[in-house]
Each structure stands twice: as structure tokens, then as C-alpha cells.
Amino acid sequence: MLDATEGYTTADGRKIGGVVMEMKNITLRFGGVVAIKDISFDIREGEIRAIIGPNGAGKSSMLNVISGFYIPQEGEVWFRGEKRPPVKPYEVARQGIARTFQNIALFEGMTVLDNVMTGRLTQMKAPIWAQAFWKGQAEREEVENREIAEKVIDFLEIQHIRKTPVSRLPYGLKKRVELARALAAEPKLLLLDEPMAGMNVEEKEDMSRFILDVNDEFGTTIALIEHDMGVVMDLSDRVVVMDYGKKIGDGTPDEVRNNQEVIDAYLGVAHD
Amino acid sequence: MPDQLIYAMEVTLNGLMAGVLYALVALGFVLIFKASGIFNYAQGVMALFAAMTLVGIMNGQVPFSHLINAIFGTHIHYFGWQVPALLAILLTVVVMVILAWMVQQFIMRHLVGQEPIILFMATIGLAYLLEGVADLMWGSEIKTLDVGLPQGINLWIDETTYGIFGYGFFIDNLDIVATIIAALLVAGLVAFAQFTKQGRAMRAVADDHQAALSVGISLNFIWVLVWSVAGFVALVAGIMWGTKSGVQFSLSLIALKALPVLMLGGFTSIPGAIVGGLIIGVGEKLFEFALGPALGGATENWFAYVLALIFLVFRPQGLFGEKIIERV
Ligand SMILES: Nc1ncnc2c1ncn2[C@@H]1O[C@H](COP(=O)(O)OP(=O)(O)O)[C@@H](O)[C@H]1O
Ligand SMILES: [Mg+2]
Numbered sequence: 001m002l003d004a005t006e007g008y009t010t011a012d013g014r015k016i017g018g019v020v021m022e023m024k025n026i027t028l029r030f031g032g033v034v035a036i037k038d039i040s041f042d043i044r045e046g047e048i049r050a051i052i053g054p055n056g057a058g059k060s061s062m063l064n065v066i067s068g069f070y071i072p073q074e075g076e077v078w079f080r081g082e083k084r085p086p087v088k089p090y091e092v093a094r095q096g097i098a099r100t101f102q103n104i105a106l107f108e109g110m111t112v113l114d115n116v117m118t119g120r121l122t123q124m125k126a127p128i129w130a131q132a133f134w135k136g137q138a139e140r141e142e143v144e145n146r147e148i149a150e151k152v153i154d155f156l157e158i159q160h161i162r163k164t165p166v167s168r169l170p171y172g173l174k175k176r177v178e179l180a181r182a183l184a185a186e187p188k189l190l191l192l193d194e195p196m197a198g199m200n201v202e203e204k205e206d207m208s209r210f211i212l213d214v215n216d217e218f219g220t221t222i223a224l225i226e227h228d229m230g231v232v233m234d235l236s237d238r239v240v241v242m243d244y245g246k247k248i249g250d251g252t253p254d255e256v257r258n259n260q261e262v263i264d265a266y267l268g269v270a271h272d
Numbered sequence: 273m274p275d276q277l278i279y280a281m282e283v284t285l286n287g288l289m290a291g292v293l294y295a296l297v298a299l300g301f302v303l304i305f306k307a308s309g310i311f312n313y314a315q316g317v318m319a320l321f322a323a324m325t326l327v328g329i330m331n332g333q334v335p336f337s338h339l340i341n342a343i344f345g346t347h348i349h350y351f352g353w354q355v356p357a358l359l360a361i362l363l364t365v366v367v368m369v370i371l372a373w374m375v376q377q378f379i380m381r382h383l384v385g386q387e388p389i390i391l392f393m394a395t396i397g398l399a400y401l402l403e404g405v406a407d408l409m410w411g412s413e414i415k416t417l418d419v420g421l422p423q424g425i426n427l428w429i430d431e432t433t434y435g436i437f438g439y440g441f442f443i444d445n446l447d448i449v450a451t452i453i454a455a456l457l458v459a460g461l462v463a464f465a466q467f468t469k470q471g472r473a474m475r476a477v478a479d480d481h482q483a484a485l486s487v488g489i490s491l492n493f494i495w496v497l498v499w500s501v502a503g504f505v506a507l508v509a510g511i512m513w514g515t516k517s518g519v520q521f522s523l524s525l526i527a528l529k530a531l532p533v534l535m536l537g538g539f540t541s542i543p544g545a546i547v548g549g550l551i552i553g554v555g556e557k558l559f560e561f562a563l564g565p566a567l568g569g570a571t572e573n574w575f576a577y578v579l580a581l582i583f584l585v586f587r588p589q590g591l592f593g594e595k596i597i598e599r600v
Contacts, residue, residue, distance in 0.1 A: 067486070069482075069485070088485075088490070089485040089486065090484075090485050090488045090489055090490045090491075091488075093485070093486055093487060093488035094488045098486070098487075099486050100486075101482060101483075101486070105480050105482040105483035105486065106480065106483060107475070107476055107479040107480055107483055108479060108480070109475075109478075109479050110475070110476075110479065114472075117472070118472060118473075118476050118483075118484075118487045119487055121469060121472065121473055121476075121487050121488055121489060122487065122488035124469040126469075128468060128469075128470060131467065131468040131469060181483075181487065182486075185487065185488075
């Protein structure tokens, strides 16, 4: 645990640790549009943290700030007890933060297995000449990476499509492959942007189960975005609610559910 | 066997060898285009630059000597040493990597996310800049390049075919060596792309930038790598062509021969570049052989382009490219 602050115990008895990621007074603008307005919140070790809000609330923008795709104009990002300088997305990935995208970003021309293997790229350290001759460290690494990739594939129940080119897969399976690629990196923090969007009920149930299992079996800290409030409530330990770039609620699902501002936002009460 | 058929076989073989060179140049285009969406007009000039640098290093020429002499009133031109071919090739590779880094650092990095036409214009600028720099560094006179590759008629083929057909084929040793080296180069590139971390990252970037970033790949690094590999391919093409016809400005025009190859093979397909190159190489030689006399000769000047045009009309995505279906 990297932060001195105490954790907490969830309703179902899981131990949640100290703060892994802390956003302090983040403001992000696109020209005149303020996508995020002075938002602060933290993510704790081992928890499933949700960010919810109506479309256009700024949820994806927030995830992009965490993963380094967007650099906020104001505010600080603290990761594992250290203030993070402005970094590139690939550096964030190398620090152990993996992500999926709202609109799926897979390597369409590669097979499922190759896609998952790219998740291991950050873990490959052998120099190029060793790789060329398939010797020592390179060989060990490749074997180990392959094992981890296969384990993730088994875990997400996509063995039957291992060798299928991703471009041929239906939407729901693509979402799952994208999750597999992120998991293959063995991330400390996993960011999921609407992992269940556009899925049918059965697919949504599967995905919920996988998210819970990942958190449970590997202890992975997960931050996920959803715009459908119902789905999130059963899944997450704590919820940030955004609306028009502002944070309007933060707490356990029950707390958030009973927050008047949140209810208004979701019922579409006119903003003044 | 009728004589015409035997001649046609010889022409086909020679065409295959010429096609290998077209394929090599086209390969340089495909590499950069796949990874960054940039159509690199400067690929031909890169071959010229690489060949000039190689000759310059081998002869112990002082780079920028005209410039240095003009500024300081000195009269230096040569260091007075000769560099062995292999070492000179290695040094030229280093120069091409530095060039790749500079292109990325000072030009392409600032144009990320721009329209393809703007990237294309930038490479036109780069082509002329590089040509100027090459002249400034090494002087603009025609140079001969000899890295010790065998040249002249291959006697074994000549005698063997004479034994079989009663007519000896004329195949140049240089063409045979070029074919073998090109084949090794392609095999090496494929192995690199398939089995190394850097190669996988290269394929990933070629496929999807966002996704590549999310798995920890630095686009900047990959683009430097890709320009380096393209620079290396340009060097190999430059050596072959330069050995054959001397190192001079016309070498940069081989890029124009790569265009029809790309239209045939598709801009994103490595097998396409190879097959396209061979088809054009064989096609233009056979066409000239069969119909050249009737059409007034010199059909090699236009055959490739007309073939590419016909191809464009019927299969715009090329031989190996994926079919583009407009979503409506
Ligand atoms: N790259 C961008 N350029 C310009 N505007 C953007 C960009 N990304 C997001 N926005 C704007 O920021 C606001 C929040 O968008 P987003 O974060 O995608 O919301 P959500 O994910 O909650 O639906 C929207 O008004 C959107 O148009
Ligand atoms: Mg979104």
C-alpha cells in the first residue's frame, strides 16, 4: 500500500486499500467547451470505482486524462503517491494503467491472440539481437507472455476465437477481446470506457461477471464508465457522478442514488 | 522448341530480375505508408542520397567540402583514405537512421493528424531538400559505385541453356545477386515484423494508433524506426541501381517506377509490392519483346503506367488490398 490513509471494507467484505490514483481540481477545456470543471476524486486500491453521468457529461474525457490521452489545463494527477508530470499515453500504459475505449480500438487486421499478445509488449525487455536469435531471455519472455495471454483468453472464455481475425468478430466479442488485451498487461489500474454499451442483456451479464471476477481473482483496481445507472449500482463500490463537466455526486451506490442533484440530472430536470 | 518461345523465356527471366528492383523501391513506400499513412514522395531521393553517401564514405570524401572551402578558404576534398565497402555500408546505415530521426523530429512530428495531402506535400519538400543536401554533401557529379558485387554475364546459365536450347541466355550476375539480396531482405523484414517486439509494435501502429498508444507503444519511436527501415531499403535499392547505372540524379526517378507497382499491388500490402514489382518487370519486358517492334518501340516508358491505369479502373484497391466499400 502506497498511501498511508486507511482503506475500508466493502459490504461484501472485500478489503479496499489506500489511494492509488488521485485527481485534484482537474479542469479540461476544448476551445470554448469545458469538458471537465474543477473535479477532484480518488481511486483506491482494489476497488471498483464507477464514473457515471448522462451523455456528454465528460466521463470519457476524465478517463482520457487518467490515461494520458488528454492533458488537463489545470489540476494535478497523483499516481501511487507521486505527482505525475504531463505524460504521453504510452508512458501511462508502461506505468501499469491499461484501458479500453468507448468506440473499441482493436488491431482489426490481427487475430484475437495477436491482439492479446500486444498487451504484453510493455513486459518485453529482451534486446533486439536476442530476439533475432530466439535465445535465453527472449525465449523465456516469449513463452511466459504466451502463457499469460492464453490464461487471459481462457479466463474471458474466448478460446474458440483465438485464431480469428478481429475484423470478423461481432461487436460484443470485440469488446471482450479489448478487455483481454488490457488484462494481458497485468495492469495495476484498469480503465474501462462503457464496457457494456451496445450489448444485449446476456452479453451485459457476462461482462459484469468478468469485471467482478477480474477484481476478485487478480485484485485489480478498476475504474469504469457507464451512462446506464442501473448496471453500475450492483457492480461498483463507489461512484462519481458527472453532469455537464461538473461532479454532482460521489459516494457509495446507495448514497448516490438518494442524492437529489443526481436524481434531477438523470430525470432530466431543467438546468438553470 | 521454337526460337520465339526460348527468347521469351530469357526476356521473362530478365524481367523478373528488373521487377525485383521495382519491388524493393515499392517496399520502402509501403512500409512508411502502412505505419503512418504518409505517401513518401522522397523514397527515390532517399535511395539516391544513400548511394551518394556510400560512395562518398568509401572514397574518403569530406562531406560538405565545397561549403567548408567556400567559408574558410580551404582546399580540402578528401581525407586521403579508402573505407572498405562493408564498413562504409554500415556507416551509411547509421547515416540513414540519423536521417530518419531528423525527418521525424523536425518535420513529421509537427504534422501528426494533418490531412494526407499535407503530409504528401511535406514529403515533396523533403525530396527536394534531401536532393540539395546530397549535392552539398557529396557534390553533384556522376559517380561510379563498386562494392564488389559480381557483374557481367553469368557463364553457367549461358552454357547450361546453350546445352539445352542451343541458345545461351544472357543473365547478368548483378541481377542474380540483386534478386538474392532482395529476397533475403524481404525474408528478414517479415521475420522482424512477425517475431520481434519492435516488429509487432510496428504492425500495431500500422493498424491503429489509439490502440497502439494504449498498449504502451511510442508512435514517435515507431515512426523513426519505420523511416530507418525505409532508409535501409532505399540503401539496398540504391546500391543495386547505382552499381548498374552509376550514382546520379536519375536514380531518384526509380521512385516513379514504383508508383505503378503500388497501384497494382496496393499501397498497404508487402506481398503486393513484391508481386506487383515482378508483374511490372516481366510485363514490360515481354510486352516490348512481343509488341514493341509493331508499336514503334520504347513501350517500357509507358507500359507500366497503362497497366496500372487499367488495374485502377477494375480493382482500385490493388491485388492484395482489401475491398473498399463505402458505407451509406
Ligand atoms: N477531443 C475532443 N475535442 C473537442 N471536444 C471534445 C473532445 N473530447 C470530448 N469533447 C467534448 O467534451 C464534452 C464531454 O465529452 P465526453 O467526455 O466524451 O462525454 P461522455 O463520455 O460523458 O459522454 C463534450 O461536449 C464533447 O463534445
Ligand atoms: Mg463517453
